[in-house]
Amino acid sequence: MEKRDGGIFITDEGIREMNSLVRAHRVVETLLVRAGIDPDKACELAKMFDYALPEEVVDRLYEYLGKPSKCPHGKDIPSPSS
Numbered sequence: 842m843e844k845r846d847g848g849i850f851i852t853d854e855g856i857r858e859m860n861s862l863v864r865a866h867r868v869v870e871t872l873l874v875r876a877g878i879d880p881d882k883a884c885e886l887a888k889m890f891d892y893a894l895p896e897e898v899v900d901r902l903y904e905y906l907g908k909p910s911k912c913p914h915g916k917d918i919p920s921p922s923s
């Protein structure tokens with residue numbers, strides 16, 4: 842199945858990749874904020890390496906953090922893509 846969005850094709854795989862990137866970003870952000878880093882700074886820092894983290898590592902961090910449902914900005918952390 843393919844979804845059209847504003848004339849751009851987004852495949853299911855593309856959606857899954859975006860989902861896992863958003864998830865990685867928000868999980869890393871949450872970790873940094875819990876470590877005492879300012880949320881805006883955490884966001885900037887997370888962008889530097891969120892994309893580089895393997896999904897298993899993101900899952901580990903997510904569990905370590907107690908499976909947070911929201912990021913420090915109050916946005917939903919997507920559930921793991923299966």
Ligand SMILES: [Zn+2]
Nearest residue numbers: 866870884885
């Ligand atoms: Zn952010």
